[in-house]
Amino acid sequence: MKLITQRDEIAKAQELFAHSISSRSSLTIPVSIGYQSGQYDTKVYWIPDLGYWAYFGFPPGEKSPGARYWNVFGLGKPSGMVSIVCEINPPVRDINRQVAGGFVMDSSGYIHLIHRGILNARGRIKKDFVFRNFNGRFAYINDAGKTSKVIHISGLRDEILPELVRGFILEVSRIKDIVRANRGG
Numbered sequence: 001m002k003l004i005t006q007r008d009e010i011a012k013a014q015e016l017f018a019h020s021i022s023s024r025s026s027l028t029i030p031v032s033i034g035y036q037s038g039q040y041d042t043k044v045y046w047i048p049d050l051g052y053w054a055y056f057g058f059p060p061g062e063k064s065p066g067a068r069y070w071n072v073f074g075l076g077k078p079s080g081m082v083s084i085v086c087e088i089n090p091p092v093r094d095i096n097r098q099v100a101g102g103f104v105m106d107s108s109g110y111i112h113l114i115h116r117g118i119l120n121a122r123g124r125i126k127k128d129f130v131f132r133n134f135n136g137r138f139a140y141i142n143d144a145g146k147t148s149k150v151i152h153i154s155g156l157r158d159e160i161l162p163e164l165v166r167g168f169i170l171e172v173s174r175i176k177d178i179v180r181a182n183r184g185g
Contacts, residue, residue, distance in 0.1 A: 001104040001112060002142040007093035013103040013111050014069050014090060016156050018056035021045060024162045029053070032081045033072060035060075044078050050166045052085075053078040059089075068092060068099045073169050086172035088115055088153070088165075095144050102150070104141050110157070114139065114150040115168065121176040133175050136168065 004010055025045035032039045033055060040060045044053040052075050059070035068089045074082050088101035100118040105111055117130040131138070131149065139152040154164035 001106045001114075001139055003095060003144060004103045004105055004111070005094050005144065010090055010093060010103060013113075013156060014056075014071075016111070017071070017103075017113060017161075020156065020161045021047070021054050021165060022056065024050070025054075029078045031078045034081050034083055039081065044074075044082070046078055047162060047166075048077070050162055051075060051077075052166055052169055053082065054165075067096065069101070071101065073165070075169060075173060085169050085176075086119070088113065088168075097143070097148075103156070104139070104150075110155055112139070112155050113153040113161075113165075114141065115153055116148070116150055119172060119175065121179040125175070125179050129179075130175060133178065134171055136171055 004013060022045045024047050026048060027046045028043040029046050030043050032041050038060065042055060044055045046053050052073055055070070055072045057070055059068065068091050071088045072084045074085045089099045090101040090103055091099050097116065100116050102114050102116065103111055104114050117127045117134070119125045119130055134151060137152040139150055140147050141150055151168070153168050154161045158164065
């Protein structure tokens with residue numbers, strides 16, 4: 001599988017990803033998304049049968065404007081101030097190994113959603129810890145001439161993409177809980 005780096009191809013994949021989740025939603029709910037340096041007032045998609053909410057867009061100005069998409073997810077029915085459980089943020093163009101999300105194309109031209117295993121819970125979690133503890137599928141991708149191990153979330157046209165994203169969110173939450181418990185709370 002090869003990382004997609006062209007702005008227009010990433011934008012199409014991002015649109016398909018967002019549509020796959022948002023079309024499953026029965027309701028948008030106004031909230032404040034809390035993050036480390038502030039909060040962002042917006043509306044999120046609530047997917048009640050899967051128990052998670054989602055936001056798709058660009059990060060607020062102080063969170064690397066224009067460099068990446070900001071796809072954030074949380075568990076439970078959203079209300080008031082919500083906390084982010086995980087982010088799947090592909091770069092807008094080119095390669096950025098510091099952002100967690102991405103899209104890759106397999107040899108048949110099928111596009112997949114991946115995550116680099118970059119997680120934070122009171123600081124950055126070591127990638128090898130994430131990969132050792134993550135219960136899910138992995139893939140090796142051609143990352144502009146470098147082979148990189150990534151978490152394979154789903155094919156973008158998989159009918160169960162919303163369920164697979166839920167599984168990813170739950171795994172991230174579980175790993176963060178382990179880290180928090182080991183860091184004293």
